[in-house]
Amino acid sequence: MPALFLNLLKLIFIVLIYLFLWQIGRSIGAHIGPAASSRPTKRVNELVVVRSDTLSGLRFPVGAGITIGRSSDADVVVDDPYASEYHFRIAVHNGSAVLSDLGSTNGTYVNGRRLTVPINLGKGDSVQIGNTIFEVR
Amino acid sequence: MTRNAEAALLIAAAVLAALGVAMVNFASGIGFDAQVALTFLVFVLSFGGVHLALRRWAPTANPYLFPIAAFLAAIGFIEVYRLDRDLAALQRWSLLVAAALAAFILFLLRDEGVAALRRYRYIFLLLAIGLLLLPLLPESWPLYGAEVFGSRLWVRVDLPFGDRTLSFQPGEVAKLLLTVFLASYLADRHLALATPRKIGRLSVPEPRQLFPVLVAAGASFLVLIYQRDLGASLLLFALFIGMMYVATARSAYLISGATLVAAGGVVAYQMFDHVQRRVFAWLHPFEDFTDTGYQIAQSLFALGSGSLTGSGLGLGRPDLIPAAATDFVFAAVGEEMGFAGSVAVITAYALLVAAGFGIALRARDVFRKFLAAGLTLVIGIQAFLIIAGVTRLLPVTGITLPFMSYGGSSLLANMVLISLLARISHGERT
Numbered sequence: 001m002p003a004l005f006l007n008l009l010k011l012i013f014i015v016l017i018y019l020f021l022w023q024i025g026r027s028i029g030a031h032i033g034p035a036a037s038s039r040p041t042k043r044v045n046e047l048v049v050v051r052s053d054t055l056s057g058l059r060f061p062v063g064a065g066i067t068i069g070r071s072s073d074a075d076v077v078v079d080d081p082y083a084s085e086y087h088f089r090i091a092v093h094n095g096s097a098v099l100s101d102l103g104s105t106n107g108t109y110v111n112g113r114r115l116t117v118p119i120n121l122g123k124g125d126s127v128q129i130g131n132t133i134f135e136v137r
Numbered sequence: 138m139t140r141n142a143e144a145a146l147l148i149a150a151a152v153l154a155a156l157g158v159a160m161v162n163f164a165s166g167i168g169f170d171a172q173v174a175l176t177f178l179v180f181v182l183s184f185g186g187v188h189l190a191l192r193r194w195a196p197t198a199n200p201y202l203f204p205i206a207a208f209l210a211a212i213g214f215i216e217v218y219r220l221d222r223d224l225a226a227l228q229r230w231s232l233l234v235a236a237a238l239a240a241f242i243l244f245l246l247r248d249e250g251v252a253a254l255r256r257y258r259y260i261f262l263l264l265a266i267g268l269l270l271l272p273l274l275p276e277s278w279p280l281y282g283a284e285v286f287g288s289r290l291w292v293r294v295d296l297p298f299g300d301r302t303l304s305f306q307p308g309e310v311a312k313l314l315l316t317v318f319l320a321s322y323l324a325d326r327h328l329a330l331a332t333p334r335k336i337g338r339l340s341v342p343e344p345r346q347l348f349p350v351l352v353a354a355g356a357s358f359l360v361l362i363y364q365r366d367l368g369a370s371l372l373l374f375a376l377f378i379g380m381m382y383v384a385t386a387r388s389a390y391l392i393s394g395a396t397l398v399a400a401g402g403v404v405a406y407q408m409f410d411h412v413q414r415r416v417f418a419w420l421h422p423f424e425d426f427t428d429t430g431y432q433i434a435q436s437l438f439a440l441g442s443g444s445l446t447g448s449g450l451g452l453g454r455p456d457l458i459p460a461a462a463t464d465f466v467f468a469a470v471g472e473e474m475g476f477a478g479s480v481a482v483i484t485a486y487a488l489l490v491a492a493g494f495g496i497a498l499r500a501r502d503v504f505r506k507f508l509a510a511g512l513t514l515v516i517g518i519q520a521f522l523i524i525a526g527v528t529r530l531l532p533v534t535g536i537t538l539p540f541m542s543y544g545g546s547s548l549l550a551n552m553v554l555i556s557l558l559a560r561i562s563h564g565e566r567t
Binding site: 006007009010011013014016017018020021023024025027028116117119120 | 139142146149150153156157160163164201204205208212249252446447449450452474475477478481484485488491492501502
């Protein structure tokens with residue numbers, strides 16, 4: 001009787017082990033799967049101003065690169081007291097758009113997180129400086 | 138949301154560990170005792186602590202790394218407990234310390250992430266070399282090297298109180314430091330190393346591109362000569378070649394690496410009798426059964442008698458295998474949990490490696506990519522080398538099975554390794 005019980009216990013333990021691995025394996029697929037870097041990224045075309053005092057609704061084509069700031073030399077001139085002269089830049093290399101902060105005073109927020117290093121932009125990302133919010137389309 | 142899934146999986150791993158301990162107790166007629174509760178508590182405390190650190194300092198980190206580590210630690214711990222309760226008690230302490238260190242690493246890297254490590258690469262290189270040389274200290278010093286089973290990779294300190302000796306393997310930490318150094322070095326140089334020279338239609342690597350490969354081969358060979366440690370030597374070299382390949386995507390490095398391993402293997406076979414013994418035990422384990430072949434033969438018996446579902450926890454005789462709690466823990470699992478248990482363990486390593494390379498693919502910059510790939514290689518190569526040794530696919534190389542083998546230094550280094558991987562995966566774009 002105890003032998004049978006031990007055998008049963010042994011099998012239950014092995015089943016539990018596989019249940020555990022199954023749980024991980026099932027969910028890990030999403031994390032391993034086609035990686036973002038190899039995923040065909042949709043080309044970034046333009047910046048749309050979602051919220052601003054003066055620019056709301058305007059669209060700016062990104063092209064090969066674009067600079068945003070308060071300076072009149074910037075490609076997109078934002079009239080925002082919290083924006084720096086040259087606030088951030090989007091550069092396009094091989095189809096991927098990289099946003100870098102140009103040492104702005106108040107920072108650039110991508111999807112709500114303050115940028116510390118240049119980041120790859122994708123469609124749908126939101127970029128905020130001061131009170132101005134852009135959306136990447 | 139995924140963090141909650143992580144918490145649930147970590148608790149499940151703790152339950153598995155406690156259940157295993159209970160089954161071992163039951164099989165040896167003890168029934169429930171404090172060990173079951175203690176094991177559950179230690180697993181929940183250590184991995185729960187790391188989990189809280191992740192929530193606090195790396196909330197978007199990959200949530201499956203630590204559950205897999207916890208699973209492997211649980212399965213390994215059950216076998217260690219089954220073999221030697223004193224070792225198991227020590228292993229529980231190691232687990233607590235290792236988890237605390239992993240949490241501390243997450244705290245340390247909370248702002249800048251692993252990018253902070255890139256700047257200090259030469260300090261890490263010097264530290265790694267220093268650590269590798271540490272076991273060569275003479276025995277009369279307060280901090281001294283010691284030879285165990287013919288390999289010189291231990292460092293010991295006699296503690297001032299009692300008769301206790303603290304021993305550790307500095308090589309375990311050195312491999313992490315070397316990985317960070319290589320990732321940082323290759324992040325700066327990978328483009329230069331990847332440009333081939335064309336001779337006709339054949340692209341040949343430049344001699345100066347092969348120079349680092351030769352340096353790595355030389356260093357690995359020195360480890361082999363002075364520490365007589367086949368495993369660490371192979372691990373270092375394979376790690377280096379693997380990272381060169383990851384950084385340049387050029388198979389020339391794999392080919393030259395494999396050639397050097399083959400050549401180095403032949404030379405080492407001619408030069409060292411301990412290598413000859415290993416190879417002989419690998420090819421003819423039953424010829425000299427009582428001496429050189431004993432360990433590998435016992436391991437094969439264990440795996441064979443384990444059959445499909447094993448003898449049941451606490452019901453086999455893994456104690457017959459020399460070093461069953463450390464290098465040969467996989468054979469102990471194979472005996473008591475059978476083929477099913479061994480495959481589960483290999484699956485867990487495969488999942489860990491897959492998750493690691495996934496992190497490397499999606500990391501933000503080349504340094505993070507190389508570091509994640511290198512750390513993953515360290516885990517993968519170690520698991521492959523020792524499992525291959527235990528199952529007689531390759532000669533035994535004497536390396537620990539990450540998270541499963543008894544041993545504080547190894548557990549510590551591997552927990553830190555996973556926390557670095559977790560930190561890299563935090564903030565990746567999905």
